[in-house]
Amino acid sequence: MTASAPVSIPVFKLYGEQQDWLSPDLLHCETISLRSRVHDWEIRPHRHADLCQLLYVHKGRARVEIEGQFHELAPSAIQVIPPLCVHGFQFSPNVEGFVLTLAAPLVAQLQAQLGGSMSALQRVASYPAGKDRNYLNSLFSALQSEYVSAQPARDMLLKSLISVLLVWVTRQVIQRREARQIPQRGREYLNLFNQQVEALFHEQPSVEQLAHRVGISVAHLNSICRELAGQSALQIMHQRLLLEAKRHLIYTPMSVSEVADSLGFVDPAYFARFFRRLTGTSPSGFRTDRTDSVNPV
Incomplete structure (x- = not known):
């Protein structure tokens, strides 16, 4: 039995295109349906050597494959796909959304502006739109409309719109990071509070006094106590x-x-x-x- 040849993952500029990046733009924006319809709503696993992509789905179903792992991208949400990350998609025919592709030089420019926060484009992640759904719909629609136009100052407006979008993504990264830190920080505050209670309960101090000793506000202390202990600080x-x-x-x-x-x-x-x-x-x-x-x- 002969050994099977190793699977070679193709590297495309854009899916289905073997030629070099022909556009003078450092970005590309198109609707999801434009390319996926041609491929029967399935984009097979592939990777891009020097392109970062943001997939935005605001209607329909999208099954995302990232490095062999699958998940459903529920509308409305943004999927970040860094360079060299093997990815593929399966869409429902009623899908609506956009694919924004950023070339490495543009990503470098944005990284210089946002500093370390630009790690948002360096790792695979998905971000639900939540209450910002209409905002993101409008933002991506404006990007697509401007991308296909030939209006004066087009490049300036495109970069401005992309900057707005990436600020949104960066803020999601920061919020997610802080959300992971809150439980640990909250447990530390709760432990400090319990230590103060143990030391001073004979004196019947006020909640305000113990919150001051812990170093947080009464409202913050009560929030932590209810979340982690199921009771208010006074209880x-x-x-x-x-x-x-x-x-x-x-x-x-x-x-x-x-x-x-x-x-x-x-x-x-x-x-x-x-x-x-x-x-x-x-x-x-x-x-x-x-x-x-x-x-x-």
């Missing part, structure tokens, strides 16, 4: 206070008044109301119930 503080009250009532002979005083309650009656609100019973009733359960008759 966490009250639960720690309640736990200590229960410990005193169960394991010490202290009177209810003494327990209240040890936990920073200036009024035993207020302590009793606090305890009943969180447990549904009075401190004395809680102690009696626990004593009876430990020493049944």
Whole structure:
């Protein structure tokens, strides 16, 4: 049995074109249907040596293959495809959208303007349009319209529109990066908050005081507590206070008044109301119930 020859992935300027890049433009913009219709709505796996592409789908179905991995690109969304990345597409006949191709010199110019943020064009990623769907529809439509026109200052307007688009993509990259960082940062803040609660709950500090010690606002602290602990900051503080009250009532002979005083309650009656609100019973009733359960008759 003879070994099969290795599969050779073609390198095209644009899919289906073997010739060099003929246009003086450093970009190319066309509708998805223009090229995919000719190929029966399927663009087979290929790669571009020095071109970056942004596929924008705002209607219909697009199945994207990237380096042998498949995913559905739900409308409306942008797919970024860096140079030399093997990619292919399968579209539904009702697909609507655009393919924007940027040559390496133009990408380099944009990279110089945006600095490190231009890493948005150096990795495979897809970005849902979300609330910006109409905005992106208009932006890509304007790009396509200007690309096929011969109006004065065409190059200037094209570069301006592309800059606007790439700012949008870059902001998505930054938001996604920050979203990944928030949980870890939030856990760090929650740990600091719990440490402060543990150290100071006897003094019954305010939420504002503990938020100040953690170094964030009350609103931010509450948001983190609700997201990661399922409770507000005040509820966490009250639960720690309640736990200590229960410990005193169960394991010490202290009177209810003494327990209240040890936990920073200036009024035993207020302590009793606090305890009943969180447990549904009075401190004395809680102690009696626990004593009876430990020493049944």
